[in-house]
Amino acid sequence: MDLEAIPGVGSKTADRLRELDDPEAALDAGDVATIARAPGISEGRAARIARAAIRARHGDDGTFLGTDRSREIYRSALSLLQERAVTDYAARRLETLYPSASESRIEEVRTFAEAAAERDPDPAVLEALEGVEPLEPARDVRVRDRCLATGDAETYSRARNAVPELSVELVEDARGLAELARGYSTVVALDERFLGVEVEGDVRVEPEALADPLSVVPERALDFFARNRDRLRAAAAVARAADLDTDCDLDALEAALAGLEGDGTVAGDDELDALERAVDDLDAAVSVAESVANDRLREAIEERDVTIEGADLLSLVEQGAGVDSLLRRELSDEFAAAVEAAREHLVDALGVPDHESLVRQAFGDEPTFPVEADDRVVSRLREQLTAERDRRAARLKRELAESLADLRDPAADLVDAALELDVELAVSRFARDFECTMPEFGDEGFEIEGGRSPLLDVAFADVDPVDYGVGGVALLSGVNSGGKTSTLDLVALVVVLAHMGLPVPAEAARTERFESVHYQAKSQGTLDAGAFESTLREFGGLATGDARRLVLVDELESITEPGASAVIIAGILESLAESDSTAVFVSHLAGEIRDACSIDVTVDGIEAVGLEAGELVVNRSPRKDHLARSTPELIVEKLATDPDGDGAFYERLLEKFGGNRRPAQSD
Structure with missing residues (x-):
């Protein structure tokens, strides 16, 4: 694979990717975790590279989403998926899913999604996933001992x-x-x-x-496991909870990790712990031992009356004797007991029986006051303890590194499997939360049964199901706030998800394999001449050629005067009808547009069945070949039937609404 042929991958990025063991396999699989291990490549960047590589592999030019609104629908769908991911990795990995016109890409994701939807999002698995992250590489360690x-x-x-x-x-x-x-x-x-x-x-x-x-240098292996200890343990917990099929020996991994501290040192060895404590506590233990000896000797001196004859005193002075000689002569037993107490304290405090002989030598037999440890012996003891500690630590590190050496690749695969499981579970949770089904492909246009949009600002359980299908071109009429825009959103969402290879929120759905989706959102006010011309040019491009497009337009009449709008929309519909496009235009001018069309255009209607307490009661599923009544018409109809009102006046107004109606082709 020519890495630089991937859109967005330059020579520097390609060089970084080549540092991976098998960059081509990672790119083919869309493996964001592996790609992100390349130096200087973040997870977000890795997701973009993976998506670009997938597009290149499937010959996808990335033009399926043709308008800002269609891209917004995709981002909303992606957000719903990402909200159901536990790990940041899975959220990034889901970004490699995108709507495509490529049949091979759609089928590739459908195979994945069908298996993912069978996954059980067990709360225990989701909880364990909270501790899983992509593995960090080992650091450059420096060993000085x-x-x-x-x-x-x-x-x-x-x-x-x-x-x-x-x-x-x-x-x-x-x-x-x-x-x-x-x-x-x-x-x-x-x-x-x-x-x-x-x-x-x-x-x-x-x-x-x-x-x-x-x-x-066992630290080379141990640092990797120490840095990733918690992540590996979490991945092992995920594997156990989800019963993942893994090549990693979980018992061996967990046992080895239990013997490793977070800083890469060995844990759980009593002898090593004792040596470490002895080295750390040596100076303090010696100081306390000196105090023990001196306190005992001082107490003995204070309790003892020492009498020295004049001749003896003169003899001692002539000999240049000092306190040491007096101690040797008068308090030798007491001094020996004090020194022994110091030795016993130091032996107990250090707790290194293999070095007891040298520990005892820290206090000599020669009487002196105050009692002080021999600095040369203490220094030698420190050297011995330190050397023994380092040798034992190195040996234990070697043994632990040997036990972990064969686990490194399986452990890395274990973490990758746990992260990929989170991606699958996000799809499963999406499918379950929104009662999704896998759509079918075939025939012209689309057909949705029992579709419910999760994009509405209401609880999903409260969303009314919608049945709607169109082959060719159609106008969608209906009352204000009756659900025309949300129906367009539902159609766009179903088609986008289907072309992502994912399940859709409906009881059943079928869609044509479209080459692109163009969703024109409702314009905010009349456009100026330049913007109006640009809009017409856009529709001119859509109405030509034989591309299989889905065109969704929300109240295009708002771009200019109503009379002109009806004529323009009629012309656009006529051209789209001659192409391979499927189109749904929402309009309050459906009747006028139909009259202006030279073709027999279908008009569907979202019908309000009445008013209750001032609120519309609406049948959310569009009624085929039916021009829906407007809200004003419903209000006038209600007033015309009010026994307390001026019925004749309202009857005359109601007759005016019939001007744009023609008998329904079929009810």
Whole structure:
């Protein structure tokens, strides 16, 4: 696939897409999640690229929606779908669904939608989906507690490229390794010549390490899982709740994630936790241990009367002795007990039994006051604990990374499956909420049975069902607020959804495979000469050629004077009747237009059956071949039958309304 052949994809975007493992497959599938993994491409941009690629694949020129109002209907339909998506991803993914004249594209989506409509939008699944998001890529991590070592320049270059997360050091001999071991908790030597060399510290000789970078830098794998831990857990919950068929071992994934902290460190290892606490608490524990010893020794001194003979005092002075000598002579037992208490406290506080011998050496046997820990021993203890902590953490990370290594691709597929499930469930919820059915294609025009528009500002359950069908051209008449515009909206919505490949809000529906939909909304006031001319040019283009168009027009007469409007609309209808178009024109001048037509144009009517408490009672389904009465006519008719009114006057007015009526062809 030539990526730059996709509309809107330039050379820079194409280069970014090529960084994906299989950009062609992602574009063919409209896989927004995968496309959005390309560097610098957001989900919104990914959706637009996917839609453009789909159009290109199906030879779709993107001109199906021919007017602003038809595009508004599509956006309204799309919004209804997106409102039923849980994840932002699904809302974006739904943007790849669009109305098309391409039969292959329509059938492709119909296959998807028919399966999606069978999905059960279980509340437990919807709740689990709230935590699912597209996976984030692993970050560039930097590990400072270990390094790679080599004496070969070529190996040095390969190592820096293969494992950028670690420092790579050049060494000449074992002495160089020993120096590195003093600065790093782990040194991985890459040269076979170092095999058998004994060096103090954690020095591993692994000539094949570059072939398996995970063994020396497990953080590379762990960071991905740590960053996406919550998303993976949510996806696993979705898979369980929805009984998704997945290649991912959910038990293994959840068990591995349980051993991983959000920062990429290992969780749940008691020994590692103890070492970490010991390193963190060492200074504080030593300080408290010193206080324990000094408090006990001070108490012993305060309770003890020490008497020194003059000769003894003189001897001590001559020897240059100080308090230490006095302690050794007079309070040796008390000092030993105080030091032992300090040692016991430090051992208990640190909780690292494998290092108890060195911990005890922190307090020496030589009497002194105040009692102080040996800084050199404490420093050595810190080094040992830190090295042991880092070695154990690295080993646990390697083991965890190995258990997760084979789960990365299945885990990514698991998240993608959960996100795609949300797309399917949005379609299912749409179909269920609006009692939809899959439409049929065939024959001329359209036919809707029991259609209810979800675009109205009333609860869907309160919407009256509408039956309506047109083949060829027709005028739609009716009272004000009787539902003429909402009927046009319903027709447009059904046709647009059908050409998106989606179910439609009706008990049954059939539509011709239209090449475009042109919906002319009601004009707000009379147009000036320039706008009037532009409107006529637009209809001139629609009335020519043999394209199968659906043309919906709402009260075109408002663009100019009523008398001229009727003549113009009659001419437009005559031309559309000669083409392959299907057209419905809503007009209050239906009678005048019919009289001006040189063809036998169908006039349908949304009939008001009367007035109740000042409110119209309307049959929302248009009556075929019937010119509906206007609201003023209904009011005059009501007054003419009022026994308390001037019946003769209103009868004369009522007769005037019959001027534009001709007997219905069939009732």
